[in-house]
Amino acid sequence: MIPGTEKMADLHDRLAAAALRDGLLDIAYRTIDSPVGPLLLAATERGLVRVAYDREDHDAVLAQLADKISPRILHEPGRLDLAVRELDEYFARTRRSFDLPLDWRLAAGFRSAVLHHLPDIGYGQTASYAEVAVLAGSPKAVRAVGTACAKNPLPVVVPCHRVVRSDGAMGGYLGGPQAKRLLLDLEAA
Incomplete structure (x- = not known):
């Protein structure tokens, strides 16, 4: 492990918890590995708002989310646990449809x-x-x-x-x- 990495991870976790507690986190995101390559998942308090393929450039997608929804974006994997579980089940062929809440604001x-x-x-x-x-x-x-x-x-x-x-x-x-x-x-x- 790189020196200081554990302290940085702990600091990130504390900052993310504080942002969530104080209502300062509008979009949480994480990436996952999948059979179709790395996927960026982003969610608001309403639900999953974005799934992005690696070819879309995850940094560009996060910048678009900051412009269209809110700049208060943080890597906070916990908010996306349900989405990850349902996607894992889908890719394992044990799920045929998704039940997670969706935030449709990017489609009109x-x-x-x-x-x-x-x-x-x-x-x-x-x-x-x-x-x-x-x-x-x-x-x-x-x-x-x-x-x-x-x-x-x-x-x-x-x-x-x-x-x-x-x-x-x-x-x-x-x-x-x-x-x-x-x-x-x-x-x-």
Whole structure:
């Protein structure tokens, strides 16, 4: 262990506890290893607000959260224990849907409507962008569905990976094609 590391960890823990106690912590975050690579998880007191792939640049995501929600952000893994447990269960194939509270403030308008319908696509199933547009109440908004999926602040948990092209091809994915394929294969097994 590097000299002073234990003292720094203890200081961090005390500062995090004080920030939480005094209402100075608006966003807690942590990273986890997963089969689709490192994931950044961020939560507010309302619930999980952001899941970010490594390719999104975790530092940039935290900066965006500071701009859009609050600069009072702290590495506080404890607030994300439920999210970590549910994601671990999902990746272990023992969980098919997520029950944790979600903070939807990063999605608005039609994008929010699309994202709220994605959990209706069952585990191991897929739906086309066109089918999701119908579910969201705007059958002609196929491209807007693609944009909503591409800007999903809660990938994996809100399953945009289950949305595919009408011809059955995978289409794009925020986490990249390998991550989308892995998630679809995981659910198909």
